[in-house]
Amino acid sequence: MDDIPEKFTDTDDILGNKYNKFLVLDYDGWYSKGNPTNKRHYYKCLCDCGNPKTVQRGHLISGRSKNCGCGRLETLSKVGRTHGLTNTRIYHIHFDIKRRCYSENNHAYEYYGGRGIKVCDEWTNKENGFINFYNWSMKNGYSDDLTVDRIDSNGDYEPENCRWVDRQVQAENTRQAVKVNAIDTETGEEFSFPTIASCKRFTGADPKTMKRSNNGQRTRGKWRFKINL
Helix, strand or coil: CCCCCHHHCCCCCCCCCEECCEEEEEEEEEECCCCCCCCEEEEEEEECCCCEEEEEHHHHHHCCCCCCCCCCCCHHHHHHHHCCCCCCHHHHHHHHHHHHHHCCCCCCHHHCHHHCCCECHHHHCCCCHHHHHHHHHHHCCCCCCCEEEECCCCCCECHHHEEEECHHHHHHHHCCCCCEEEEECCCCCEEEECCHHHHHHHHCCCHHHHHHHHCCCCCCCCEEEEECC
């Protein structure tokens, strides 16, 4: 990526944004689809109709690319503009569980999608997947101090296998299978890892930072750690 123009080095700044019918999932690269001297930034996107598509950054922001070519007006497009929840914690949790299960470039993919874990159709369908997830959450005890937990850690994200719990309950649910739990203090979500090395790959934190956090010492960054020996 050495030849990327300096003003575009922050390639993650539009991840999670919605442009017309496209939801931006991951940065795909700086390359040319034709003339080798005409390189552009491309992003992996998901159209409201459910089709994935790689789209040029400039076309997303300018509105030149509005959909994957399906040409259909989907209900989700209306919902996404009117439910008023786009910037809420629960919206980002829903977005994050889809990314970790379906986006191979997501840093958590190997622990979720890479192990065959999926999100149920009810929570991903093109018409009202988020609204279904939101309604289920409100009926099942969601609050901002809880995190979504899979009862069977090898099972999918689906109503029958998920619940909203505090961090202690989630830690107990995974205690026998993991050595390190990493807590995202921004969302409250807790991730489980079988080794310190795998936790380091995921969070970027070094073992000394994990141990200081585990001992109750203050550390930089959004991650807090619990080491189960």
